[in-house]
Amino acid sequence: MSYTLTTPLYYVNDRAHLGSAYTTLACDAVARYRRLIGESVRFITGCDEHGQKIQRTAEAAGVTPQAHCDAVSEGYRQLWARWQITNDRFIRTTDPRHRSIVEQFFARVEAQGDVVEGRQQGWYCVACEEFKDDPADAEAPSCSVHQKPLEWRDECNLFFRLSRYQGEIEALIRRPGFITPASRRREVENFVAQGLRDFSISRVELPWGIPVPGHDGHTFYVWFDALLGYLTALLEADDPADLNLVTQRGWPAQLHVIGKDILRFHAVYWPAMLLSAGLPLPDKVFGHGFLTREGQKMGKSLGNVLDPEMLLERCGSDAVRWYLLRDIPFGDDGDFQQQRFLDLVNNDLANTIGNLLNRTSSMARRWFEGGVPPAGGAVEPTHPLALIAAACRDRYRPAMEQLDFRTAAEATLELAIAANGYLNEQAPWSRMKQDGNREQVAADLYAVLEATRWVALLLAPIVPDLSGRMLVQLAQDPSWPWWDALVWGRLEPESPLPEPSPVMARLELEEPL
């Protein structure tokens, strides 16, 4: 089974912010999960590098647009590497092959008769890179999003005949599961129901873009450039830039993960473009929510942005991944609260999970020749912990399939809590003080170690580092097929255990983030 998923291609106007990290982290969890269950994954991310805003930013900084893009996109690449994002591709829309793919795509669309010329005039926001609806006689209007003055434009642009695809798009977005979460579907439906209007796909006077073949002075507008990056990205390293290849390289994508702000472009414009170009449509578009911080919008003006670089540096990848994925329902807006972040990381990861491994491993080593105790009856799938483990796994799997990381994380945590509770009930430390209990203690510790092994495995897509550290302390072979490993009793009795040391330190902040 092949599974292609994408993050948006991030706009290199500025360096990465927490929002892009959030999206990317979520995709990484999906990608890791799909690989673990044995699918062949193509996880695509990258950068969108054209546009007037970039050009002006570069000019302002006194560098060429290309130099600016090189620098910023390299920043993204390195950031993802440091977060240990497992993207298989990193596509840049300034990639020479991308230009060729765009040209071929455009040729197909044009051949369909879906490109027409049209005049577009109105007030234009360079920051949004789009026309606004302010009346023509407005005096010095400004952009409501950017608070910047609008520029009057009067240009002849190329339009994509989106209106032709009204019926097909209506059918598509009605398809259950195409737009997720379902709560966002209505919004798109209403938009489509108003009647789809052709949209412009080129700009004039915009040198920093891909030239439209056969239309001097035009370059492609963002959606006819950046979205196609998903296609270009699929090409293998030594593939020619041939659009015909993409269907053999993993297109259509199974999943586009995006912020809710660009849902329309992915759920309406993009599918129509694909239909026109004779390419199959993606299975699912997931529009996730936005992050605020302590109840406030993050922004430069407020000076309250959370820098993913700094978060990684000071808190570590596991902590941030866990907090974001475990506490914020993916799809809803979420609020980053420092105190809660600390509470959850320390409670869940350090106390509940880390300490569980630590306490169990030290008892086992102390009383059973430094290793896993003989299992006795604890290998039975009817063991109380085995039943709970199976139930958690059964809740976990569909949750991950639906990108419901929160439920998956909770299911995992539940197993750890059950194991801690079981230990307290059985109290092996008391039993060991009397003779004749050795077998019982062995079985109990085995069961808890086994449950802990499961916890480590289930954690793998969400907090891969921590999962790895746990598996090391359980002396597990990480190359064991994951889903097969989730069978009760696979922990080898009487195998040695390394000396335990905390797998997850409590997070203490000297000063606020």
Add this chain to the structure above:
RNA sequence: GGCUCGGUAGCUCAGCUGGUUAGAGCGUGGGAUUCAUAACCCCAAGGUCGGGAGUUCAAGUCUCCCCCGAGCCA
């Protein structure tokens, strides 16, 4: 202005097609325990389910109006 999505314990949220005393986690308070990362385990406090009206034997759960927040479209 039209529309969408929310408004449930201090906080973050569960509550399917209406039906016993409204749930979980965190935080808070208390207890128990010592294997462990001052960790783990148990218990408690306790919210007129945004407000109002209505439908129903019965509404957090349906209808209407209003208020607040986020967003989409104009």
